[in-house]
Amino acid sequence: MQEQKIAVVGLGYVGLPLSLQFARSGATVLGMDIDPGKVDALNAGQSYIRHISAESIAAVIAQKSFEATVDFSRIKEVTAIIICVPTPLNKNREPDISYITETGKALAPFLQKGTLVVLESTTYPGTTDEDLRSVIEQGSNLKAGVDFHLAFSPEREDPGNPSSIVSTIPKVVGGLTPLCLEKAVRLYSIAIKTLVPVSSCRVAEATKLLENTFRSVNIAMVNELKVVYSAMGIDIWEVINAAKTKPVGFMAFYPGPGLGGHCIPIDPFYLTWKAREYGQHTRFIELAGEINTAMPDYVVHRVADALNEQGKAIKGSKILILGLAYKPNVDDERESPSYVLMESLDHRGAEVAYHDPYVPVVRPTREHPQWTGTRSVAWNQQTVGSYDLVLLATNHASVNYQELADWARCIVDTRNAMNGIKTKPGQVWKA
Numbered sequence: 001m002q003e004q005k006i007a008v009v010g011l012g013y014v015g016l017p018l019s020l021q022f023a024r025s026g027a028t029v030l031g032m033d034i035d036p037g038k039v040d041a042l043n044a045g046q047s048y049i050r051h052i053s054a055e056s057i058a059a060v061i062a063q064k065s066f067e068a069t070v071d072f073s074r075i076k077e078v079t080a081i082i083i084c085v086p087t088p089l090n091k092n093r094e095p096d097i098s099y100i101t102e103t104g105k106a107l108a109p110f111l112q113k114g115t116l117v118v119l120e121s122t123t124y125p126g127t128t129d130e131d132l133r134s135v136i137e138q139g140s141n142l143k144a145g146v147d148f149h150l151a152f153s154p155e156r157e158d159p160g161n162p163s164s165i166v167s168t169i170p171k172v173v174g175g176l177t178p179l180c181l182e183k184a185v186r187l188y189s190i191a192i193k194t195l196v197p198v199s200s201c202r203v204a205e206a207t208k209l210l211e212n213t214f215r216s217v218n219i220a221m222v223n224e225l226k227v228v229y230s231a232m233g234i235d236i237w238e239v240i241n242a243a244k245t246k247p248v249g250f251m252a253f254y255p256g257p258g259l260g261g262h263c264i265p266i267d268p269f270y271l272t273w274k275a276r277e278y279g280q281h282t283r284f285i286e287l288a289g290e291i292n293t294a295m296p297d298y299v300v301h302r303v304a305d306a307l308n309e310q311g312k313a314i315k316g317s318k319i320l321i322l323g324l325a326y327k328p329n330v331d332d333e334r335e336s337p338s339y340v341l342m343e344s345l346d347h348r349g350a351e352v353a354y355h356d357p358y359v360p361v362v363r364p365t366r367e368h369p370q371w372t373g374t375r376s377v378a379w380n381q382q383t384v385g386s387y388d389l390v391l392l393a394t395n396h397a398s399v400n401y402q403e404l405a406d407w408a409r410c411i412v413d414t415r416n417a418m419n420g421i422k423t424k425p426g427q428v429w430k431a
């Protein structure tokens with residue numbers, strides 16, 4: 001195996017597991033981040049992501065195959081750079097690629113001839129060969145495809161999924177030139193078993209957007225059917241479980257309280273924005289967005305109905321949100337619909353609290369500053385039983401749902417987590 005020193009820029013949910021995979025596979029990895037807290041934690045062998053163990057970090061530190069730094073001048077030491085920085089939407093719901101361009105500007109002065117730069121952040125087609133390319137060329141006086149290599153390879157990380165192992169997820173790679181592609185395929189071959197080369201960076205960028213749009217549209221469809229079937233007295237969960245016995249031509253997607261996370265609610269809108277430049281419209285994406293963002297309102301209506309049945313209003317009721325993370329078994333609550341639910345109920349005069357075993361305290365966020373510092377309430381009969389209603393927003397596997405049924409007065413279940421649990425008549429409302 002070829003010895004290679006690489007830099008991974010952005011040590012979050014994507015960059016950190018990727019760094020560890022390369023470090024375990026024989027490469028020497030320089031992890032770079034602008035957050036000194038993360039860098040210090042990693043160098044001390046500590047983890048800040050629940051599903052990544054401290055031992056896995058300490059092991060690569062001990063064997064000297066991984067080191068973290070905030071010093072971008074050390075780009076000089078590496079032959080390949082992989083960029084995994086955030087790609088959010090701004091307040092007008094337009095792509096914010098400033099993290100990518102800032103990274104390009106920061107690394108350009110130190111870029112050596114012959115280095116490979118790969119972008120992994122999810123983004124619209126053209127980001128790599130237009131935006132990133134131009135900032136690096138300007139800052140380095142080197143030419144892409146001639147003096148340095150440029151490629152795009154989308155990340156397919158699925159946090160919290162135990163079968164999502166970085167090395168076994170096939171990786172799509174597109175290069176600016178055939179040589180760029182060859183260099184990128186060789187780099188990833190160190191750590192990843194199956195590579196899927198495509199003809200350009202844009203095809204690779206577009207592939208990721210297809211994958212995420214596919215999910216967003218299908219989730220919207222089952223969310224719509226949930227509301228329609230519920231009005232007909234039909235349980236969507238039972239319908240999906242029956243439909244998924246079809247051997248071909250059906251793939252199960254599940255409804256929920258709204259979309260969350262760093263990808264599905266955001267990425268399709270990168271395409272919507274870019275499509276406008278070509279006079280194109282993305283109606284499926286817009287419609288899916290509309291349906292998915294309406295889900296918290298539907299859930300709040302169900303909460304109102306459930307309280308009404310007890311002769312209560314939302315105003316003045318005590319409501320416990322169960323699950324702040326945007327999906328089960330992770331500690332990531334960015335873009336979580338739980339925040340939207342909490343805000344909506346708070347706005348209507350409810351007294352709102354949350355319990356999440358993986359989010360003990362709300363970290364500062366740009367979008368929901370009023371919840372910063374709020375703590376997860378205790379999980380015991382006295383506490384859970386003191387709420388008028390528990391709104392089950394995320395179905396972490398470690399929560400004991402029988403205890404919930406035994407302790408809670410009323411449960412609004414957005415995840416079908418109470419299916420198969422012994423409950424009292426009228427106690428559970430699906431939403």
Ligand SMILES: NC(=O)c1ccc[n+]([C@@H]2O[C@H](COP(=O)([O-])OP(=O)(O)OC[C@H]3O[C@@H](n4cnc5c(N)ncnc54)[C@H](O)[C@@H]3O)[C@@H](O)[C@H]2O)c1
Pocket residue numbers: 009010011012013014015032033034035038084085086087099102103120121122123155156157158159262263
């Ligand atoms: N989280 C997922 O499940 C997932 C899956 C597939 C793709 N993606 C995509 O991968 C990208 C990264 O997502 P993430 O979830 O890892 O984000 P994250 O917020 O967990 O991590 C990003 C890291 O980049 C650092 N950073 C920000 N600006 C920087 C800069 N200029 N230089 C160096 N470091 C910088 C941050 O401090 C942070 O540690 C996004 O484009 C996202 O859409 C994420």
